[in-house]
Amino acid sequence: MTTFVPPWPVDETGPASVHILRLPYGANGFVVIDNVDLGPAIGGVRLSATVTPAEVARLARAMTTKNAIAGIPHGGGKAGIRVPQPVTGPGREPVVRAFAQAIRALTDYVPGPDMGTDEIAMAWIRDEIGRAVGLPAVLGGIPLDEIGATGYGLAVCAEALATAGRVDLDGARVAIQGFGAVGRHAAMELSRRGARVVAVSDSTGAVFDADGLDVAALAAFKRTQPVGQFPDAKPIEREEVLTAECELLVPAAQADVIHEGNVDHVRAKIILQGANLPVTAGADAVLARRGILSIPDVLANAGGVVCAAVEYGGGNRTQAYAEIGERIRGNTAELLDRIGRTRRLLPREAALAMAHSRLRAAHDFRRRF
Secondary structure (H helix, E strand, C coil): CCCCCCCCCCCCCCCCCEEEEEECCCCEEEEEEEECCCCCCCEEEEEEECCCCHHHHHHHHHHHHHHHHCCCCCEEEEEEEEEECCCHHHHHHHHHHHHHHHCCCCCCCEECCCCCCCHHHHHHHHHHCCCCCCCCHHHCCCHHHHHHHHHHHHHHHHHHHHCCCCCCCCCEEEEEEEEHHHHHHHHHHHHHHCCCCEEEEEECCCCEECCCCCCCHHHHHCCCHHHHCCCCEEECEEEEEEHEEEEEEEEECCCCCCCCCCHHHHHEEEEEEECCCECHHHHHHHHHCCCCCCCCCCHCHHHHHHHHHHHHCCCCCCHHHHHHHHHHHHHHHHHHHHHHHHHCHHHHHHHHHHHHHHHHHHHHCCCCC
């Protein structure tokens, strides 16, 4: 008998279930419901030509951890739709609707937007099966990108670090890798708190200004043109943003951008992980040895999932801002306390300990017979 060894971690936490879906139009779907001890799993739907079950499983575990740390009544899950070629425009709707029909019976999973999907796609899913988060406002949603929930949460995390004496936000230099919804709102929120955004990149290029970029002007410019062509700043190589001398570095684009090959060149004092998994485990260890505080994504960028939980519970954007602020401030303080009590504990290890303690407590309330 051949033993199947899945290409994803399996342990006492999960996954609770893994689903491989054959969809029309040459597409395939993957859903990983990692853990439901805290409640129905919330997690985004990623649509791309390269997404894999192993990638979805990795992201689902990150959602379990993030949701547990955030203190919301939801477990972690994730989904992927792999299409034979990039799908945009009218071609997206039939694929997304077919995926929704395929997950109708997976009632422990609540889909949300992710790479390749948005609030319109969530509206299609809700129309098919009656559940989704990240919906358009007309359907009772709290538009995550419009209110900048994740970027707001990153700024709240920075405020909590300032309260703890780890950084002075007044004049603090900020470098932001990725100027999409997360990076743009993080830049604006940090600027409002007195920080100076000195370097910004997107997929096409990067710019630098030691005196501080005009974030509002850059955001307006970015609507029609790439960041690298912004006329009121010095063009630099995209990779230079990650190694800029600054107090706060916000990687807000892709996974694994800070790794063993470039971590020695990072000159930030603090890293706020805005993207999912932007720092490899090996790089995190090096950062700790160098005295650079790296706040894990599962804590720092939880504003979006807190907002989604508020939406799912029928709340509004005012309640979402209040929940994001309260939860991220409290969790940042707890993380610093855990690190302070055990100097050898990496920030990610401290965050995982926070998540596991909450998951164990929730698991104790589950039926045992």
